[in-house]
Amino acid sequence: MKRLLFIFLLMMSCSSYAVDTIQLPDPERQESYETLTRELRCLVCQNQTIADSNAELAADLRRQVYEMLQQGKSREEIIQFMTDRYGDFVLYKPRFAGKTSVLWIAPVVFLLMGLITVFFVIRRKKAVAALNSQAGSLGIDAEKQKKIRSLLEKGDRS
């Protein structure tokens, strides 16, 4: 039992933890700090936010966000400060702009393409099934059915 408990505690010990803990005087600003550091990209390790990253630059940028919040700067001002220096790339969630529109539109386009394909596939399957049952009731044998289907499909495509 003790051993099990020990193993359980060991397993719990690897749960995630914040890279550092910064406390701002009021909860509102604390929340801004946490959301902002999750929305800004660490430029050294590009797939991490500055909240996740241990890189020195991330620590410096967290300090910058912290100080600006303490000076009473707004969220927009901090985002502006960062994009002025590092460009839009610093935003973990890209803005909707000419260059990034493909990022935002492409998933929708792909979804639509998928839906259209599914629609046509289902329609064809249904037509074939209907044909089969019709042929069965008319007493046409399997070989003839095959021939008819191939003729129909050829016609379908021309």
Add this chain to the structure above:
Amino acid sequence: MLKYIIPLILFIIMAVFLALGLSLKPSEIPSPFINKPAPVFSAPKLDAPEEKLTPADLKGQVWLFNVWASWCVSCRSEHPVLNQLAQQHAAVIVGLNYKDEPDDAKNWLNTLGNPYNVSIMDQDGRIGIDYGVYGVPETFVIDKKGLIRYKHTGPVTAEDVKQTFLPLIAKLQAEP
């Protein structure tokens, strides 16, 4: 016919995107500073901390602003190139000693040579943030009016100097 054309078109589209992806360098982030004034700073000089340098002191000159540190490995490979560039006296070279210990930095310059007309210290990395520095070494080319005209991320190679830096410096020197 359509049966063959649609997959072919899809394949071509994918191939084009993948080819574009291969030629992109995600580690090179476009600098928002091009053709903007060099951010203002007032920083202590490495060899004389009581003296300060600001970009205004360099107005009227073409200067390179090279971000370096003694802890930075690729700066070591870049260093001989800068030494060589300095010998040509094409432009003023200002070093930003980024998040470094002054003693380590001086040691480095003493042993490897000093290509910088002047180096300034940025121990807490604030000037670095103002210049959008994210990967040392970085090099900015600043014109006579104090506008940033070019930014190079990563070590400058002899090839870069020949192909990019020298022609650009010559062009900027010719500007009023």
